Amino acid sequence: MSEPVLILEAVRKSFGALKVTDDVSLSVAPGELHALIGPNGAGKTTLVHQISGMLKPDSGAIRFRGEDISALTPEKRARRGLARTFQITSTIASLSVLENVALGVQARAAHPLSLFRNAARDAALNRPALAALEAVGLADRAEVPAGRLSHGEKRALELAMALALEPTAILLDEPLAGVGREEGERLIELLSSLKGRYAMLLVEHDMAAVFALADKVSVLVYGRVIASGEPAAVRADAAVREAYLGEEG
Amino acid sequence: MSTAPALAETAAAPAPRRHIRLLLPILLFGLLALAPLAVSLGMPAGWLALLTRAMIFAIAALSLDLILGVGGLVSFGHAAFLGIGAYVTGIMITEGRAEALLILPVVLGICALFAAVTGAICLRTRGVTFIMITLAFGQMVYFLAQALSAYGGDDGLTLYEKSTVAGLDLFSTRTGFFYCVLAALAGCYVLVRILVASRFGRILRAARENPVRVSVTGFDVTRIRLIAYVISGMVAGIAGFFLANHTDFVSPAFMSWQRSGELIFMTVLGGVGSLHGAIIGAIAYLIAEDALSHLTEHWRVIFGPMIVLFVLFTRGGIVGMIRKLGGGGGA
Ligand SMILES: Nc1ncnc2c1ncn2[C@@H]1O[C@H](COP(=O)(O)OP(=O)(O)OP(=O)(O)O)[C@@H](O)[C@H]1O
Ligand SMILES: [Mg+2]
16 A cells, blocks of 8 residues: 555644534545545535645644645645645636636746746647646637636536646545536546546535545544445445435435 | 647637737827827927826826736825835935936835835735725825925925936937837836736736635735736836926825825726726826816816716726727627
């Protein structure tokens, strides 16, 4: 077994009296897809925010590629190879689809903030960005402003923006949220094609997707991990069935 | 899948739209370049001085547009940079150092320093707090200028000499000075436009819309805004240099909060974010101010509401209106 890329150690976070993250420890191995499931309000998004640096845990440690990143800003975590997507689509609406993806390419370029060279006509940015768009099937929409994409296309763009960073690990916060059956199936296929190349933490409500994709499943309820392990074992777990799966079918 | 080879061309805005975007600024600068001709054909000479003044404020409004329109940062202390530029110029001329090639580097240096220090503090805040803190720094410089008793204090400082450029007496004729200001305005416009289209500019634009996304993509948003703030302050300082040479006088009033407000007005009036909008706004503002102040001494009472109504109804300012007239669509 190789060393995990991402390790959470006893992470805790409260909003006032509400414990949103309650002593969470979990790890994701290189190339592994670790699904995080749990009912609405369980604290999944809040956990992803803490891993990506948008929120600070009250205590505990987050290790990424052997380094404690708990005190780092989101931009530093991203530059170390930790990418994320958002449950509520978060793109730059007025920039074109290609430009949105090129942001990530630019972040890892030699001169990410050069002042004078035109960015829109910069093949060093556009070529890898287009490759990421091709990977998610959005290449033909490259010139459209991101704000004009359909909901499903926006979800694919979110994914392309994360891929453009060439990350080691990707945090996926409900990539299938709100997409129709057909688009959902395409996204699931896409995620499965990414398996093995990136360490992924997948937050998802779609149980069919989770059990089709995950190498490992953890169940979060009221901020606590109540079960973690092989998908089949988690599915059979009595506590999980009672707390969560039972009501969802 | 077949778009890759054509990428270099397709990645920029489609060619026809790009030409339309260039049309307005080319027309604008073309008309400005012809203005002295109109005076020799019989327009009153005072008109050229008014236009010169308008172009000087256009440089300042343009610089403000970089942070306000492009970066989304409403600075209410921008006149401080105009004032610093004017005071440095005034003081150096008074001390017998009138050469522009000597003054401008000092102006740029001091403005950059002031912007870096105050910007680092202001940019820790957001929204209304940002507006209030920039206002506070602006007032700080205003009171500092009032306290400069060696250089006129409250009464201001009269200049008995104009700057030379590389030893040449370019500023002494009205037309000569006009073209120098026009050249500076055009230079600043091109420079800022290049900045906005660069990698840096793209991140600045993206951060206006969605700073969270930009930071999780690996960029330090505060640092990028600080760079923009410093550049913006430096360009405004250049406007101050020309203002001092235009009025032969500098006073604390150059950096009052009302001045900062006027700069915001000009930028919004022209249409934020397009850069030439700020130029058009500044020129329209100063011409309207001049015309109304001839009509009545209570012109401010008419002028203020007029601008507010105009901006409310056009949404997008003068440039937005032109775009709508010029055939719908567009951004
Ligand atoms: N900034 C905040 N301040 C206070 N409470 C918050 C804050 N953010 C989230 N919460 C609360 O924390 C709990 C966990 O929210 P979170 O969004 O992490 O849940 P989730 O598991 O992602 O749910 P969903 O499946 O609906 O996306 C919720 O009860 C929510 O109301
Ligand atoms: Mg959530």
